[in-house]
Amino acid sequence: MIKTNERGRGKFKPAPDYSTEEVKNILMEKIAEETSLIIDNEEDEKVISNVDFKDGKFNILSLFSGAGGLDLGFELAGLSAVIGEEEALKAFNSKEKYDSVRQKSIFHTIYTNDLFKEANESYKLNFPENVIQHQKDIRKVKFFPKCNMIIGGFPCPGFSEAGPRLVDDERNFLYIHFIRSLIQTQPEIFVAENVKGMLTLGKGEVIKQIVEDFASAGYNVQFKLLNARDYGVPQLRDRVFIVGVRKDIDFKYNYPNPTHGPEGIPYKTLKDAIYDLRSNPGDYYTGSYSTIYLSRNRKKKWEEQSFTIQASGRQAPLHPDGPPMEKIGKDKWLLVGGEEQNRRLSVKEIARIQTFPDWFVFSDGGNTSASLNSRIDKQYKQIGNAVPVMLAKAVAQPIAEFALSLLENKEINQGRYLQNSLF
The missing domain is CATH 3.90.120.10 (DNA Methylase, subunit A, domain 2)
Known part of the structure; x- marks a missing residue:
């Protein structure tokens, strides 16, 4: 996206109209370049080797995890899929009761990455001890552990003034490394959250490029703007959720219908x-x-x-x-x-x-x-x-139901890529 020197209001023209293969080639070159700059670290290898991957669960890798609002919502959705909505929400009101049943969730977070010290401390205080927390710049993490799903809200410092191509803008390194983790681990599904403004940047050109870049990593990708108040959150909060399903997976993700509003449960005030x-x-x-x-x-x-x-x-x-x-x-x-x-x-x-x-x-x-x-x-x-917990749960619920059926059919580990197969 290039801003021209015309007088008056800023005018934008689209970035080069690359083919899918060209986008993939650019992306792979950029990721290979970024990866080559990462120094091998024995401590990182030890961290990854200690992850608690469970074959009977849908294992989650959480990037830019913060205090864990998105993670908690996913965990709750996974618990609801197993023990039922009413029982899960009842247990959620008490830490003692929730801790006694949370391990039943179909979702199992095994690894988080975030640089915010206090947020990591909060995460440790509220989540099971099995979660490996990596307080390290994602640009310096060479390999990510194998997983079934990656979730996270990547920052977007360069999107407000996008360059000729998002992947060419060094300010978008965090976005690039989210995609790098996908290419490296090839999870069945990913969910990325971001601000509403992403949809209007460059008259829609930015979100178009994001979808193309994620798709080139091997995923069927869609996005939708959701308002938190439609899902029982007492807050006006619009957020974009990008969901990708690996192309060999037979699953069509459908965004949750609003549960609250004029035609449903009254908005929470x-x-x-x-x-x-x-x-x-x-x-x-x-x-x-x-x-x-x-x-x-x-x-x-x-x-x-x-x-x-x-x-x-x-x-x-x-x-x-x-x-x-x-x-x-x-x-x-x-x-x-x-x-x-x-x-x-x-x-x-x-x-x-x-x-x-x-x-x-x-x-x-x-x-x-x-x-x-x-x-x-x-x-x-x-x-x-943080992502509001109940908004995260609503987004996660269709995936939880799918994950449960997938695991029951023992298909989850078919077509699994080794964590270092592409690099």
Whole structure:
């Protein structure tokens, strides 16, 4: 995608119209180049050799895992497929009960990769000990363990100003390495999550290239924009989910139909989610509100869904209590009643809005010499970066049902590639 020098509004023209084979060749050359720069590491080999791959499970590799919202949603979907929806959700409300049954899930996470220290600490506090956590730059991980599915929300720093071809833009190395993990391990399925804006970049050219690049790795690929509130999340949050099924697998993934809304279960509201926390909300970010913060409405009513939860304490939405904000000019809103009647949502409240269970613990890094705002901002970041658990579960449910039938037919390991067969 190239921006021309015409006057007025920016004009874009499509990237070169490469054939499928040309796209694959470019991709393979780029991945081979990236792989050649990685130095062999005995410690990494030891990490991968210790993964707890189970033949009777659908083994998951989680990239850019963060605190584990996507992973927890998949695990819950896998449990629901085995023991039933009602029993799984009932157990999910109690850590003791959930820990006693979570191993029954058809999904089994064996490896995660993320550089965010506090998020990795949170993951360790909330997931089984068998999960190998790799806190290392993905560009320096030479081999990934064999798996049945790869999930993750890859960052996209270069997509906002895409070059002639996405795979040629060095800023998109993280995207390239997601594809590298697919080519190397050839899992049956992958699921990638990203922001809504990806769909409109370059008038749709970016998502077109992404689909082509993933497809060239050997997958039938589709994508869809989903809103979290349609699946029982008390939040307006649009996210793109890209799903790929390996071309030799007889499975057509269908995105989940909305479960909540005018024709289904009523949307879950802020009152449903956090009203009981009014007298004991826990820690929340304090301090003044910037001009940018006050450039738009930040307060929803109790009967509504929350604004999208951001990865920042300073940018957290306002609690519903108190009078509504008042618009007093273009991009200018007033906090009626002053700051004493307008506080940001707490860590516990935004975790509820992201549909994490109350037993889920978020690490603040443990630096007692740092300010409270500094410590809890790390928690806000983890929660805001996460995929809402119940949205992840909805996306995962059709795959869980398929995985269960696949394993029952003992077909899961047919056509398996060795983890180092392509490099």
